Amino acid sequence: MTAPAARRGRPRSEDADERILQAAHELLLQRGYDRFAMDEAAVRAGVAKTTLYRRWPTKDHLLVALVAKIQDEVPVADTGDVRRDLVVYLTAVAGGLNRMRRVGRTAGDDPSAGVVAELVAAAARHPDVGEAVRALFARRNTLPLALLDRARERGELRADSSSAVLFDQLAGALYYRLLVTGEPIGPAYVAELVDQVLAGAGTATPNPERT
Structure with a gap:
């Protein structure tokens, strides 16, 4: 040998x-x-x-890795209640986005998408950074997508619902507020967003606080 x-x-x-x-x-x-x-x-x-x-050859590559690490620290729990699990997970994601929004800014500054917007711009400018960003989200999104898949198997979601489309609606709304409108993305908004999306899937349980 x-x-x-x-x-x-x-x-x-x-x-x-x-x-x-x-x-x-x-x-x-x-x-x-x-x-x-x-x-x-x-x-x-x-x-x-x-x-x-x-x-990491550039700061964009390094910050993509940092965002990946931060995202990996956000747990995706499956307690058997898809609404509660989505609200908890997306509230944590929104909290992270809000922290990134405030990075490097003072209290008197205008609302900004901050680091996230810079990384989106870098992804558009540099193909390798864009590939890293897409790989980051593809890997991380397997967890909430699996959560939605299991909820469908339990009958919490319609059999013909698409986990990918549902998650696009949820995550897309957060990033739209962050990158485009600058509107707040606090816990109340997240809860309402989840209720509206699940209502579209035909299985939402009304929020007792609002009803």
């Missing part, structure tokens, strides 16, 4: 990745997108600049 071929290069350090993403998060909250500096993120993380750029 021959010995296995040695792997070329040094293995990627998960600890370095974590420190870089943590430093990037802190820097983003303090400076915002425009004043975010890759070199400063490397210094804060205690890694060489070459280490950072080897992993």
Whole structure:
């Protein structure tokens, strides 16, 4: 038997990745997108600049990875009550979008889509960033789509309803408010949104607080 071929290069350090993403998060909250500096993120993380750029060649690539990490920290629970589960999940998503909206801005600033708008613009400008953004959402959205699939199997949704279309309505409304109208996306709006979408699927349970 021959010995296995040695792997070329040094293995990627998960600890370095974590420190870089943590430093990037802190820097983003303090400076915002425009004043975010890759070199400063490397210094804060205690890694060489070459280490950072080897992993993420631009700040857009790094911030896509950071958004992915933030999204992965939002749980998608399935308690058997699709309305409650969607409200809890989407309220957490809305909270994250609101925090990104405020990044780098002061109390007197006008409403802004902030980092999310910058990443959307970067995705349009750079095909590789766009591919990373689409891959991020495709991977993450498998969880709420599976939640909707299971709800249909339990009879909570119409048999002919589409999980993809339902989720497009829910997530699309949040991003429309964030990117286009600038309107608030708080818990009350999320609850009403979920009720309206589920009512369209023919299975919504009315919110007792509103009825």
